[in-house]
Amino acid sequence: MNLQKPGTIILSTLHCIITGFVTGTLVSCMLVLLVMILSEPAGATAMDDMTAADMNRIEDPSHVRQGTLLFKGEQDFSRAPILKTDVQINITGMIARATVKQHFRNPDTTWKEGVYVFPLPEDAAVDHLRMYIGQRVIEGRVQERQQARKEYEQAKSEGKKASLVEQERPNIFTTSVANIGPHEEIIIEIEYQHIVQYDSGTFRLRFPMVVAPRYIPGQPVTPVEINVTKFEGNGWAVNTDQVRDAARITPPVPHPDKGKINPVTMQVNLDAGFSLQHITSSYHNIGIKQENETGYKLTLENNTSADRDFELIWKPEPGAEPRAAFFNEQKNGEHYGLIMMLPPEQNKGEILSREVIYVIDTSGSMSGTSIVQAKAALELALAELKPGDRFNIIQFNSFTEQLFQFPQPFTHHSLRQAKNYVRALRAQGGTEMAPALQAALHQTSESSGVRQVIFLTDGSIGNEDELFRIIKQQLGNSRLFTVGIGSAPNSHFMNRAADFGRGTYTYIGKVEEVQEKMQILFNKLQHPVLTDIQLTWGDNLTVEAWPQKIPDLYLGEPLLLTAKASSLPETLHITGTVSGKTWNSSMKLSGGKEQTGISVLWARKKIAALMDQLNSRTEQDEIRQMIIDTALAHHLVSKFTSLVAIDVTPARVKEELLKSQSMPVNLPTGWEYEKVFGQLPQTATGSELFLIRGMLLLVTGLLFAVFSRKFTRCYACQV
Amino acid sequence: MPVRFKKLIVVGLLVVLPLCGVWQIGLGSYIHAKAILAQFLLETAWSETLKGHKEVKPWPWADTWPVCRLTVPRLGISRIVLAGASGSSLAFGPGHLFGSATSGEYGNTVIAGHRDTHFKFLQELKTGDAIQLQTSNGGNIRYRISEIRVIHETETHYLARTDANILTLITCYPFNAISAGGPMRYIVIATPEITNGKMI
Secondary structure (H helix, E strand, O other), X not given: OOXXXXXXXXXXXXXXXXXXXXXXXXXXXXXXXXXXXXXXXXXXXXXXXXXXXXXXEEOOOOOOOOOOOOXXXXXXXXXXXXXXXXXXXXXXXXXXXXXXXXXXXXXXXXXXXXXXXXXXXXXXXXXXXXXXXOOEEEEOEEEEHHHXXXXXXXXXXXXXXEEEEEEEEOOEEEEEEEXXXXXXXXEEEXXXXXXXXXXXXXXXXXXXXXXXXXXXXXXXXXXXXXXOOOOOOOOOEOOEOOXXXXXXXXXXXXXXXXXXXXXXXXXXXXXXXXXXXXXXXXXXXXXXEEXXXXXXXXXXXXXXXXXXXXXXXXXXXXXXXOOEEEEEEEEOOEEEEEEEEOXXXXXXXXXXXXXXEXXXXXXXXXXXXXXXXXXXXXXXXXXXXXXXXXXXXXXXXXXXXXXXXXXXXXOXXXXXXXXXXXXXXXXXXXXXXHHHHXXXXXXXXXXXXXXXXXXXXXXXXOOHHHXXXXXXXHOOOEEEEEEEEOOOOOHHHHHHHHHHOOOOEEEEOOHHHHHHHHHHHHHHHHOOOEEXXXXXXXXXXXXXXXXXXXXXXXXXOOEEEEEEEOOOOOEEEEEEEEOXXXXXXXXXXXXXXXXXXXXXXXXXXXXXXXXXXXXXXXXXXXXXXXXXXXXXXXXXXXXXXXXXXXXXXXXXXXXXOEEEEEOOOOOOOOOOHHHHHOOOOOOOOOHHHHHHHXXXXXXXXXXXHHHXXXXXXXXXXXX | OHHHHHHHHHHHHHHHHHHHHXXXXXXXXXXXXXXXXXXXXXXXXXXXXXXXXXXXXXXXXXXXXXXXXXXXXXXXXXXXXXXXXXXXXXXXXXXXXXXXXXXXXXXXXXXXXXXXXXXXXXXXXXXXXXXXXXXXXXXXXXXXXXXXXXXXXXXXHHHOOOOOOEEEEEEEOOOOOOOOOOOEEEEEEEEEOEEXXXXX
């Protein structure tokens, strides 16, 4: 053995370590510079041709920084009643009647109250409640909301089984079931009816399955008074000055990693009344069985969870599209009618230059698949711009920001800026929609021509009424087109916003639909609109028709109205304006199809119209009373009336305690939990791991160097 | 042939292993270098902010800006806090959580930082220690630490709004964990010192 060897090894080791560190430091310094230069945020590369001053953040101190993190404490739902839903929908012509059975099963040994917040179509007329306890059935009665709540609370404290169905929003309802015994199951059956949507030659039925987490703007309010008749709700949000009932519309959402809950079965019996070209379910797998020439039985595939809207589409054979329909019902000496008429298609209008404001929701709820859909839709919409048009893009989350300070003429340069801007959009933060809406409607326009606002959002907000007020007050000559994005959009918001905005709404539920759905919207934008629609019912007839003001009709949209009269006239005359010219039509109302439930649809339309007036008119008490009267007369659930069912005999003795639990719901498909509910930030870097790994590698290299030298020498000796 | 082949592998490893080591050490030191260097650049941006400029970007392509300065007199610590607690801003300084109360505003002010760089000092803090926040209008708020605890990352109610004015500092826990991404967090809660009914 050569004694010099260990010395050289030590020397070379030291040498190696020193060079390692020196090079390491040098390299790191170079990397610092390099990465500092290259580590531009994603947005910056896209905005290469724009200075920071071009970007316009709209500062409104009263709106910014509110609402994102309005949490109540943690909730334990491991012992909450377990829910299962069975849905049966019968569609006859244009009317759908649905039965929703909610099974509340108590998995625990204690007594429970289950509170379930769920969605229904926004025009659903809920008129029946039944509570099944074993073999017994208890029929629910409609009561004024306060009264119903009082009766329910009374029964609850007396240990009687009771259930209550209340309306929070036109499309959000709450079922409460009290005194579910240990390991017992109670079934709540709700029935509702509504009109299927008919647009651009296609019939559409939506059944929403989950209330998506709503953003609650505003400052928290502390309850002034708490009493039994005033249920404050037990959602994840606290009530705020802008959303007074936030706690009632925010059911708890467990992390999706914990698995899907709330299974749904569904059966649809469809009798369209004409032969069909095709039937499709947009987002779910279904089994289709043809029963007769025009009748079909559709069954939802097993293992479906309530985590996204169900949509059924059916299209008549070419030439069989109905152009007019009349359904009637006689009830209590009154005639009720549902009238549908499709105005004849107009030729494409001459192309006027327009001003288009695109508004895109980039809040946390849009994160995931929704933002992808919204961006794709926005890019398509940008491609529709023509020279002579002016445009701007507004994005909003906790803040509102616009691409240009003022709408810019369409040029290759501005289009490129816009495309880059859209590409760089990321979804995070709150949903402060009001400033964005104001900015979109308020921007002064140089031309007095066509002004369109295309609004892409999932509508996951709790302050709908405030937003509707803004639209009504500030619409001016703009037209608002809502594009509902994602798996569970707020259909009430989309619909009403488009109504007040004198535009239309479009739904996009998956990326594959973007092209097709946007094309329908572009067609509508290109064709003349039928406006100022007036109805003449004939002399000496008092007809109460709802809606009172017929909305503007875009291409493919039918006139839809309900009427009540002591006798309906033979013919209905309709006039309107299209491209500046008067348009006339008439429709025969004799020999319509008899159908039960038309009166209910009429009452629902009336309530909807009155609810709109409630927000804008002064004589609120009067209107409120009219809503209550209509709802009570037609046995309907409304904002001011609820259905309540109470068992006669007490089931729970006073000594046993009752625990109230809000029932958890799924996070809608495609949503990202952390982006909505937040997460404590990631606050560690990998630096130590890198350093340790680097050291280990160096040491291994050294050891290897030492041993391999020995090894090769010995090996060479042997050879 | 086999001998030459073996030699090739040996030589290859002799070159590759130290190179990889150097690369990894480089990455590790880069994180620290960036964290330290950025704070120097932020000083300039912060003094601009104190002069009344809004959202001063420390370097032209930054997507964040300084919002306040956090100091701990006992430890001689001073950190410029950035807007937002996204990964990209936390690399340069502690981040003020988007949506929480801004410094000096009524409510819960939440600031997060990396446990191995800017917020490493959190482990040395004790209940009763003073923390100061310098706000963008030049004002100073003095806080006293009232509570220190270890929580799980899902306990987001620590971010919730509060009726009271508090300061919440968050970092990852344990401090000496080797890899990032653990579920535990270390939080420090401080309440403002009040004199004559006014915050000082």
